[in-house]
Structure formats: structure tokens, C-alpha cells
Amino acid sequence: MEPIDIFKALSNETRLNILQWLKEPEKHFPKQGAHLPKEVSYKGGVCVGDIQEKAKASQSTVSHYLNMMQKAGLLESVRHGQWTYYRRNEEVIRQFAEYFKTEI
């Protein structure tokens, strides 16, 4: 866990939004999951296209964002067919919150 990478990842409004949206995917991506059975969809995260639509940035930008957040440890991804589902890595997020509280 590299705190600096996490701070960097979250010092952008869109990326911060994405992380918050993924906290309650059913709420923020209601029409998602046309493609796959439900048990995969939400547990497995939200696909790039749905996130892109909500983020209102280009496909490449959003893909880049998600990759950056994953490298920072905030997200993890599962590939299912042609879709990549991103979801929060709650363990890292919890760790970081703890780090901030105790070390910062």
C-alpha cells in the first residue's frame, strides 16, 4: 500500500466519484447488468462502459483512471467475457483509513 499513490488517485473529482459510486453500485448504476446474470454483476463490480457513461469522460480516460486506481490498490477487476468489472478493494481502503488515522 503506497499512500502517495492513493492520495494521487483521489486528488481528482471524477476518480473520487467513481470510488464513491462503487460503494453503492445498485444505487448509482441501476440499469446495469443487461449482459450478465445478477450474481456476477454487482458482487463482481461494474463494467467500464457503465462507469464511463456516468463519469462523462472518454473511454480511454476512464480506462486509464480505473487502471490507476487499481494500481493504487483501491480497486480490483474481474474479467467476464468481453467485459471487465471493477469493484472496490475494501481491505485496502480500510487499511488506508487506518493508516491515515494512526500515522498522519
Next chain:
Amino acid sequence: MEPIDIFKALSNETRLNILQWLKEPEKHFPKQGAHLPKEVSYKGGVCVGDIQEKAKASQSTVSHYLNMMQKAGLLESVRHGQWTYYRRNEEVIRQFAEYFKTEI
């Protein structure tokens, strides 16, 4: 409290270090306070020159850093004669930790 500004301020190693140093000023700035009575020195924070020396960056850069961190709410400053003492704003830091834990 603007979370994004706080994330930005801390997405730099030197600035993150400064915030941590100021958590235990006596430990990290042992020879400080040649100029002023002790009751002012530590309670009031650490002066820019001492921080600069430890940060190993130019005077203008460090001044800029401190200003940025203050605008983000992480630090507060007290002027005493020709010196400006910076110290942590524990209230904002605590608030931010709480924000992260509950909202992120």
C-alpha cells in the same frame, strides 16, 4: 473542508513528510527555538526555516508548500516577529479522517 484539496496536498512526499514531522516537532526539530522562548516554539509550531532545512527544498518551494497545506486546512500559522510558525490543524485532520472512513 475540501477533500480534493487535502488529497492534492498530500500527494507529494515532501508535504506528507512535513505533516508527519509536525506531529512530533520536538523529535524532528530538536535544535529549533534558538530564537524564541519555549512556550511559543512548540505549541506555536515550527518556523519555515527549520522546516525548509529538513525538507531539503528551496525556501520558496517550502513556503509554497506550507501555504498550500494551510489553504487545504491541514496547517495553521502564527506569526511571531519575523518568524512564521506552522503547526497542524488537528481538528481538520481529524475531520478528514472521519470523512474518509464514513464517506469513502
Next chain:
DNA sequence: TTGACATATCGAAAAAAATCGATATATAAT
């Protein structure tokens, strides 16, 4: 195997941040 779609990667341009030396401002000491 071809065509359609989802996502990732590449390369470049634009925007923002980092960083410094020089200078200004404020205070203190002589």
C-alpha cells in the same frame, strides 16, 4: 472466419503542478 462490441494501450497536445532564483515585504537589531 468475419463482424461487432468492450476494453486496453499508444501517442500526442493541452493543462496543471513543481520548482527555482530573484525580488519584495516585514520585522529586528544596530
Next chain:
DNA sequence: ATTATATATCGATTTTTTTCGATATGTCAA
């Protein structure tokens, strides 16, 4: 008043980040 010291601000350059369109890769369906 002059000089010295601490910090802030300015202006410019370099570096990093943002952001996109174009293209590549991988997968599915016909």
C-alpha cells in the same frame, strides 16, 4: 536610517498529469 534576517510573492522553466482520438487486443455471435 541602515542593515540583516525571515518569509512571501513573482516570473519563468521544467516536469507531470490530464485528456483525447486512433488503434490494438480480446471475446462473442453469426
